[in-house]
Amino acid sequence: MSEPSTEPISYDALVQDERVHASLYTDPRIFADEMDRLFFRGWVFIGHESEIPLPGDFVTRPIGTQPVIMARAMDGQVSVMVNRCAHRGTMVCSEARGNTRTFACPYHGWTYDLTGELLGVPYPTAYDGRLDKKTKSLGCAARVGSYRGFVFACLGPTSVTLEQHLGVATGLIDRACDLSPEGEVQLTAGWVKHRCSSNWKMLPENDLDGYHLGFVHMALFKSVRTQYNRFTGDEKSVKGVVRDWGNGHTEIDWSPAYDGPFEWFGTAASDVVGRYVAALQARDGAAVMARRVFEGPPHALIFPNLFLGEMNIAVVEPVGVEESVHWHTPMFLKGVPEFDRRLLRQSEAAMGPASFLLPDDLTITGRNQIGLHSRRTEWLELSRGVHREHVDAEGRRVSHLTDETTNRGFYRQYRKLMTGA
Amino acid sequence: MISESEHRAVVDFLYREARLADEGRYAEWEALWTDDGVYWVPASTDPAADPDRHLSHVYDNRSRIATRVKLLQSGYRPSQDPPSSMRRLVSNIEVRKAEGSELIAESNFLLAELAVQAKHEMHVWAGRATHRLRWVDGALRMCRKTVVLINAAEPLPNLSFLI
Numbered sequence: 001m002s003e004p005s006t007e008p009i010s011y012d013a014l015v016q017d018e019r020v021h022a023s024l025y026t027d028p029r030i031f032a033d034e035m036d037r038l039f040f041r042g043w044v045f046i047g048h049e050s051e052i053p054l055p056g057d058f059v060t061r062p063i064g065t066q067p068v069i070m071a072r073a074m075d076g077q078v079s080v081m082v083n084r085c086a087h088r089g090t091m092v093c094s095e096a097r098g099n100t101r102t103f104a105c106p107y108h109g110w111t112y113d114l115t116g117e118l119l120g121v122p123y124p125t126a127y128d129g130r131l132d133k134k135t136k137s138l139g140c141a142a143r144v145g146s147y148r149g150f151v152f153a154c155l156g157p158t159s160v161t162l163e164q165h166l167g168v169a170t171g172l173i174d175r176a177c178d179l180s181p182e183g184e185v186q187l188t189a190g191w192v193k194h195r196c197s198s199n200w201k202m203l204p205e206n207d208l209d210g211y212h213l214g215f216v217h218m219a220l221f222k223s224v225r226t227q228y229n230r231f232t233g234d235e236k237s238v239k240g241v242v243r244d245w246g247n248g249h250t251e252i253d254w255s256p257a258y259d260g261p262f263e264w265f266g267t268a269a270s271d272v273v274g275r276y277v278a279a280l281q282a283r284d285g286a287a288v289m290a291r292r293v294f295e296g297p298p299h300a301l302i303f304p305n306l307f308l309g310e311m312n313i314a315v316v317e318p319v320g321v322e323e324s325v326h327w328h329t330p331m332f333l334k335g336v337p338e339f340d341r342r343l344l345r346q347s348e349a350a351m352g353p354a355s356f357l358l359p360d361d362l363t364i365t366g367r368n369q370i371g372l373h374s375r376r377t378e379w380l381e382l383s384r385g386v387h388r389e390h391v392d393a394e395g396r397r398v399s400h401l402t403d404e405t406t407n408r409g410f411y412r413q414y415r416k417l418m419t420g421a
Numbered sequence: 422m423i424s425e426s427e428h429r430a431v432v433d434f435l436y437r438e439a440r441l442a443d444e445g446r447y448a449e450w451e452a453l454w455t456d457d458g459v460y461w462v463p464a465s466t467d468p469a470a471d472p473d474r475h476l477s478h479v480y481d482n483r484s485r486i487a488t489r490v491k492l493l494q495s496g497y498r499p500s501q502d503p504p505s506s507m508r509r510l511v512s513n514i515e516v517r518k519a520e521g522s523e524l525i526a527e528s529n530f531l532l533a534e535l536a537v538q539a540k541h542e543m544h545v546w547a548g549r550a551t552h553r554l555r556w557v558d559g560a561l562r563m564c565r566k567t568v569v570l571i572n573a574a575e576p577l578p579n580l581s582f583l584i
Contacts, residue, residue, distance in 0.1 A: 040537060067579075096574070189476040192464045195576035197540050208570055219497035258446040325576040341473055345480065353580040356463060359500035366539030367499075403426060419560055 009033065011418040014412050020381035022372040025199040031321035037417050038304050039064025041156040041166040045306035045315060046070050046080050050148040050186040056099040062317055063155065067091050069103070069138070070151060073114040080144045080153040081116035086136040103138070105124060116140045148177045148186055150306070168394065169249035172207035172300040176308055179297055181255050181335035187313055189344060192352040194326045198365035200318035201410075203326050206361050207307045207314070208300075208406035210242055210252045211384065216360045220224055223379065230257050231401060240401035243392075248303025248413025250406035255295040264296030264310060272338040279335060297331070301406070303336070303413050324364070328352060382408055423516055423524065431516045431526050431554060434561045438552075439511050439530070442583040450583060451490045454553045455555055455564040455579065458483045462584060463567070465574045478573070478580060493583075499538060500581040506535040511550075519553065523564070525553045536579065544578055547571050 009030060014021040024030055038044070044063055047070045051059050058071035062082055069084035069092075085092050085105040092112065094102045102119060104111045109122045116138035127272065141153035144164030152174060152264055166173075177183055196203070206212070214221070215230030221229050231238050231254070239257035244250050252265070263267035281289040300308045307314035309328065317325040330347035332340050351358045372380075385403025392398050399405040415421070423431075434453075441450040443568045462479035463470040468497075468540050481489060492498050509532035516526045532546040553565035570577070 013476075043521070153583045189474065191463060192476050192478060193574075193576035195578050197542065197578075203507040216499060219492045220497040221496055222497060223491040344472070344474075344476060347483075348480055349485070352464075353577040354479055354584075355581075359581040360498055363500040370540060370566055 003207070011415055015415040015418070017408070018386055019379045019381055022374070022378050025201065025372045026321065026367065027323045031199075031234070031318070033418060035064045035066075035318065036147060037420070038414075039155075039157055039318065040066070041154065042146075042304065043143075043152050043154050043158070043160065043162060044304065044416055045302060046144075046151045046153050048187040049078060049146060049151060049182070049186070049314070050188055051097070051268055052078065054099065056101060057080065057097075058100060058114070058360065059097045060091070060093050060095065060325075062319075063153075064318055065154065065320075068141075068153075068155075069093055069116075077115070078144060078151055079115045080141040080151070080155075081137070082139040082155070084138065085110055086118065086138065087121070092138065109405045110136075112138050115356045117357030124347060128219065144179055148173055150218065150302075156419060157345065165247060166261050166302070167245070167247045167249070168396075169245045169247065169300070169302060169410045171301065172245065172249065172251060172298045172308060175295070175298045176331060178284075179280075179292060180284065180333035184334040186332040186334050187329050188332060189330050189340075189347075191315075191327045191329045193317075194328070194351070194353045195319075196324055196326065196362035196365055197322060198324060198362070198369040199322060200316050200324035201414075202368055203324055203362075204301045204304065204307060204410060206365055207309065208242070208250050208252060209404075210240060210401040210406075211404070212222075212361075214401075216364055217357055219360070220356050227254070227266065235400075235402065238401050242399050242403055242405045244397040244403060244405050245300075246395070248410050248411070249301060250303075251289035251300040252401065252406065253295075254299060258294060262292040262296075265342075267342075272336065276336050276339075293417075301410065303410065309351065310341050312351055314351060326351070332367075423518055426526070428516050430561055431524055431552075432514055434554060435511050435514060435526060435528055435552065438563070439509050443507045443509055445493070445501075445582075447490045447493050447583075451486065454483060454486060455557060455562045456483055458486055458562055459565045460486050460489075460568045461565070462580075463569060463573055466569055466571065477568075479584075483535075489516055489583075493581075498581060500579045501538070503537055505582050506537060508533055509546075522556055524554045524561075526554060527550075532542075532584070534582070538579075541577070546584065550574070564569070 047059055052072040055072055055074045060069050069081050069083045071079050083091050087110050090105050090107040092105045102111050111119045113119055118133040118136045141155045142157050143154040145152050241252045242252050298308045298389045299310050305316045311331050312328050313331050314328040328351040330343040349356050371411055382404050385399045389399040390398050390406050397405050448505050460481040463477050463483050509530050511528050511530050513529040519525045528550050534544045548570040551567045553562050554561045
């Protein structure tokens with residue numbers, strides 16, 4: 001065994017415009033830096049307000065490698081706090097979800113309210129009045145913000161607001177929410193968690209890669225007709241585009257290749273769809289309605305861990321430098337519960353360990369992880385299509401569906417945050 | 422009560438189904454299904470799990486069972502090409518009559534899988550299976566198979582083989 005290197009890590013050297021270094025996927029020191037700079041000091045997606053609709057509702061989940069609670073207090077406000085007792089570090093709440101008035105630590109009974117404030121400790125006289133309850137809360141996130149029900153937090157101190165972090169990429173979240181006649185999506189079906197033996201960055205990179213479809217997913221395209229088959233022909237006939245919305249938020253837009261409305265949904269003719277279209281039209285007018293049902297939902301990454309996967313919402317959980325978990329749930333549209341069953345079945349077909357797409361992706365990322373241990377070849381290419389990108393009127397970089405514009409956008413933001421620039 | 426011979430037939434069916442799945446004999450496995458077959462692997466161990474409201478790992482109708490098999494047969498699925506090496510034990514079998522002539526068999530299973538597609542990881546899968554069986558032309562067929570993994574709600578590695 002060689003001694004671990006103590007040289008400082010230069011992210012400017014490791015993350016270049018058209019290539020990135022393999023150690024980003026294999027070096028535990030870099031993983032530790034990421035957990036600090038991206039998942040502690042940076043804005044990350046935590047959960048959705050529809051998961052905790054009532055006062056007292058809570059969910060627990062890992063954010064980066066930290067256990068976190070998201071709860072709705074009695075006044076309706078959403079709190080995000082670390083699931084760690086201020087006394088001895090015990091994970092206070094072990095349930096995945098529930099409803100409560102208080103969180104009581106099982107070790108010595110320290111009890112907290114739904115905002116994380118310490119309510120009381122047993123046998124308090126032993127502290128002789130020196131225990132300041134205000135400083136012994138469950139560590140609350142430095143900032144919490146919500147955009148159309150999507151809750152984001154920055155656990156550590158930051159000068160960046162959620163508005164600054166999201167930038168114009170709110171348009172991607174809008175594209176999802178505006179498909180609901182009530183303007184809201186609901187994540188109430190529960191999460192499926194898919195484990196893979198690769199670095200977490202492989203997951204968003206693959207989710208936003210339009211180049212692999214015809215190779216990794218050939219079995220599906222050969223077996224059944226899907227809305228993705230049209231993206232596997234010869235290069236010139238592939239009409240989708242990729243976009244970099246800035247701040248690491250990136251998109252694959254399939255809709256330029258669609259021939260008609262609802263191709264993303266697989267059906268356009270039923271009484272339910274008729275009522276749905278009428279409800280959208282009543283709200284938005286005929287032209288906007290027609291655009292919405294033609295374009296469908298976004299396929300986009302909200303940096304670093306939220307994937308708007310068309311009618312699925314997915315979250316990337318880093319576990320260790322070579323292990324990660326891909327969470328997903330279907331995106332129900334409030335106001336059309338009649339779509340839910342279809343969306344459940346589509347979600348099961350697309351994502352999760354037993355689905356028809358993701359197991360193949362995660363096999364490939366697992367193979368990437370093995371290959372990246374090569375010392376002879378140290379770099380990963382990221383140059384595809386760099387000569388043919390252009391900047392559109394909204395300031396977004398746009399290119400051919402198969403180009404690496406998305407992942408160059410990811411790494412621009414990555415380098416910025418990792419270098420503290 | 423069910424007869425000794427009927428009990429024996431059910432046990433034979435469960436062993437055969439397990440072996441066909443283990444050995445990747447996809448067409449023979451698919452032929453064990455009735456035309457109205459439903460294959461369900463819930464994503465939680467909660468008995469109240471409802472496939473119409475909650476996300477499942479698998480909730481296949483007969484047509485999707487056929488698609489699942491087609492993908493495995495295509496030879497182009499990186500997650501099962503080459504196929505995992507597998508053996509499962511089926512045990513604690515309890516059989517009872519359902520309405521009509523159908524039978525319900527509950528059993529525990531323990532499955533060792535060597536996932537050879539990337540890092541050659543050994544995975545252990547365990548849970549309880551419920552088979553709903555029907556006599557069709559003198560042979561047992563399954564019309565419903567439900568597999569509740571003990572770790573259904575935990576992060577799972579690839580499950581693209583037949584469980």
